Amino acid sequence: MFNRTAHLSRTTRRSVALVTGVALTLALAACSSDSSDSTDADTAATVENGDLQDVTIGVHSGWDEGIAVSYLFKSILEDEGYTVEATEADAGIVYTGLTGGDFDVNFDMWLPNTHKDYLDEYGDDMEQLGAWYTEAKLTIAVNEDAPITSLDELAANADAFDNRLVGIEAGAGLTGITEDVAIPAYGLEDMDFVVSSTPAMLAELKGATDAGENVAVTLWAPHWAYDAFPIRDLEDPEGAMGEAEEINSVGRTGFAEDYPTLASWIGAFTLTDEQLFSLENIMFNENEGNDNEGSVTEWLDANPTFVDDLKAAADAS
Incomplete structure (x- = not known):
């Protein structure tokens, strides 16, 4: 955790009158600890655009898309002097x-x-900065050249998939929704629902697509598998897998006041499926999560106009 003194009173900034050296010494001697904190906030370092220089990003452990975007912004901001x-x-x-x-x-x-x-509990003490991805969802995916396009066709074509639906960990929400909602909704009870692990599911997905075989797996978007393998989601006419969600950026109270330029960049920030899946693929598949900063550099090299486009979108909003 971080605890920068500047956070304590940066929203109550005020100008300080010029005084003589003697008067300043007396004033400092009389200051309470709260006044010292206020002075620290008033003199906090800024970057050229006027934003505070220090930025701390909280990242959800194990959430690949959040890790990827956090390190993307870390790279962008460090290049700007943050x-x-x-x-x-x-x-x-x-x-x-x-x-x-x-x-x-x-x-x-x-x-x-x-x-x-979390929004219900902490929302009053957060600032909503904007949604950057709007199609986060649980899915059942198949190889791109599979003979079906919808979940309501899967039961009748189970033999084409060796009568198997490959899942992930037993305790995952995706597994529960598939087992409790999707399977009965589409009459898939006669298929073998293989509850395994995420690595095992991805290994089966890779093996089948490499071999040109049909495969059906539980998956979620965003995920790097969409960039790494020739796959697509089955349509879900019953809505059994749930509605798509938005992924949002949130800041502490006072964020936009302390970082007006950064807040405008975050508000204008979006990633397409292609952009997000390719960033995750580089970071978590090709580089196996071992070099997040290097992965971002590699992705930015492949997307050389991304930062300029982001700034232009912020300026236009």
Whole structure:
């Protein structure tokens, strides 16, 4: 966790009158600790655009899209002269840290459902900075050249998929929704629902697509598998897998006041499926999560206009 003194009173900034050296000494001697904190806030370092220089990013552990976007912004901001620190923690710790001033911003609040409880509890002490991805969802995916396009065709064509639907961990929400909602909704009870692990599911997906075989797996978007393998989602006419969610950026109270330029960039920030999936693929598949900063550099090299486009979109909004 971080605890920058500047957080304590940066929203109550005021000008300080010029005084003589003797008067200043007497004033400092009489100051309370609160006054010292206020002076520290008033003299906090800024970058050329006027934003505070120090930025702390709270990152949800294990949430690939949030890790990817956090390191993308870390790279962009450091090139602009900001000092950035990104720390991974459980979602509850991140949201508690935002409200307590330990973090400035988080890029991974899923709404309206996944993080609803956190929004209900902490929303009054956060600033909503904008949604950057609008199609976050649970899915059942198949190889791109599979003979079906919809989940309501899967039962009748189960033999084409070796009568198997490959899942992930037993305790995952995706597994529960597939087992309790999607399977009965589409009459898939006679298929073998293989509850395994995420790595095992991805290994089956890779093996089948490499071999040109049909495969059906439980998946979610965003995920790097969409960039790494020739796959597509099956349509879900019954809505059994749930509605798509938005991924939002949120800041601590006073964020937009302390970082007006950065707030405008975040408000204008979006990623297409192609952009997000390719960034995740480089970071978590090709580089196996071992070089997040290098992965972002590689992705920015492949997307050389991204930062300029983002700034232009912010200026136009």
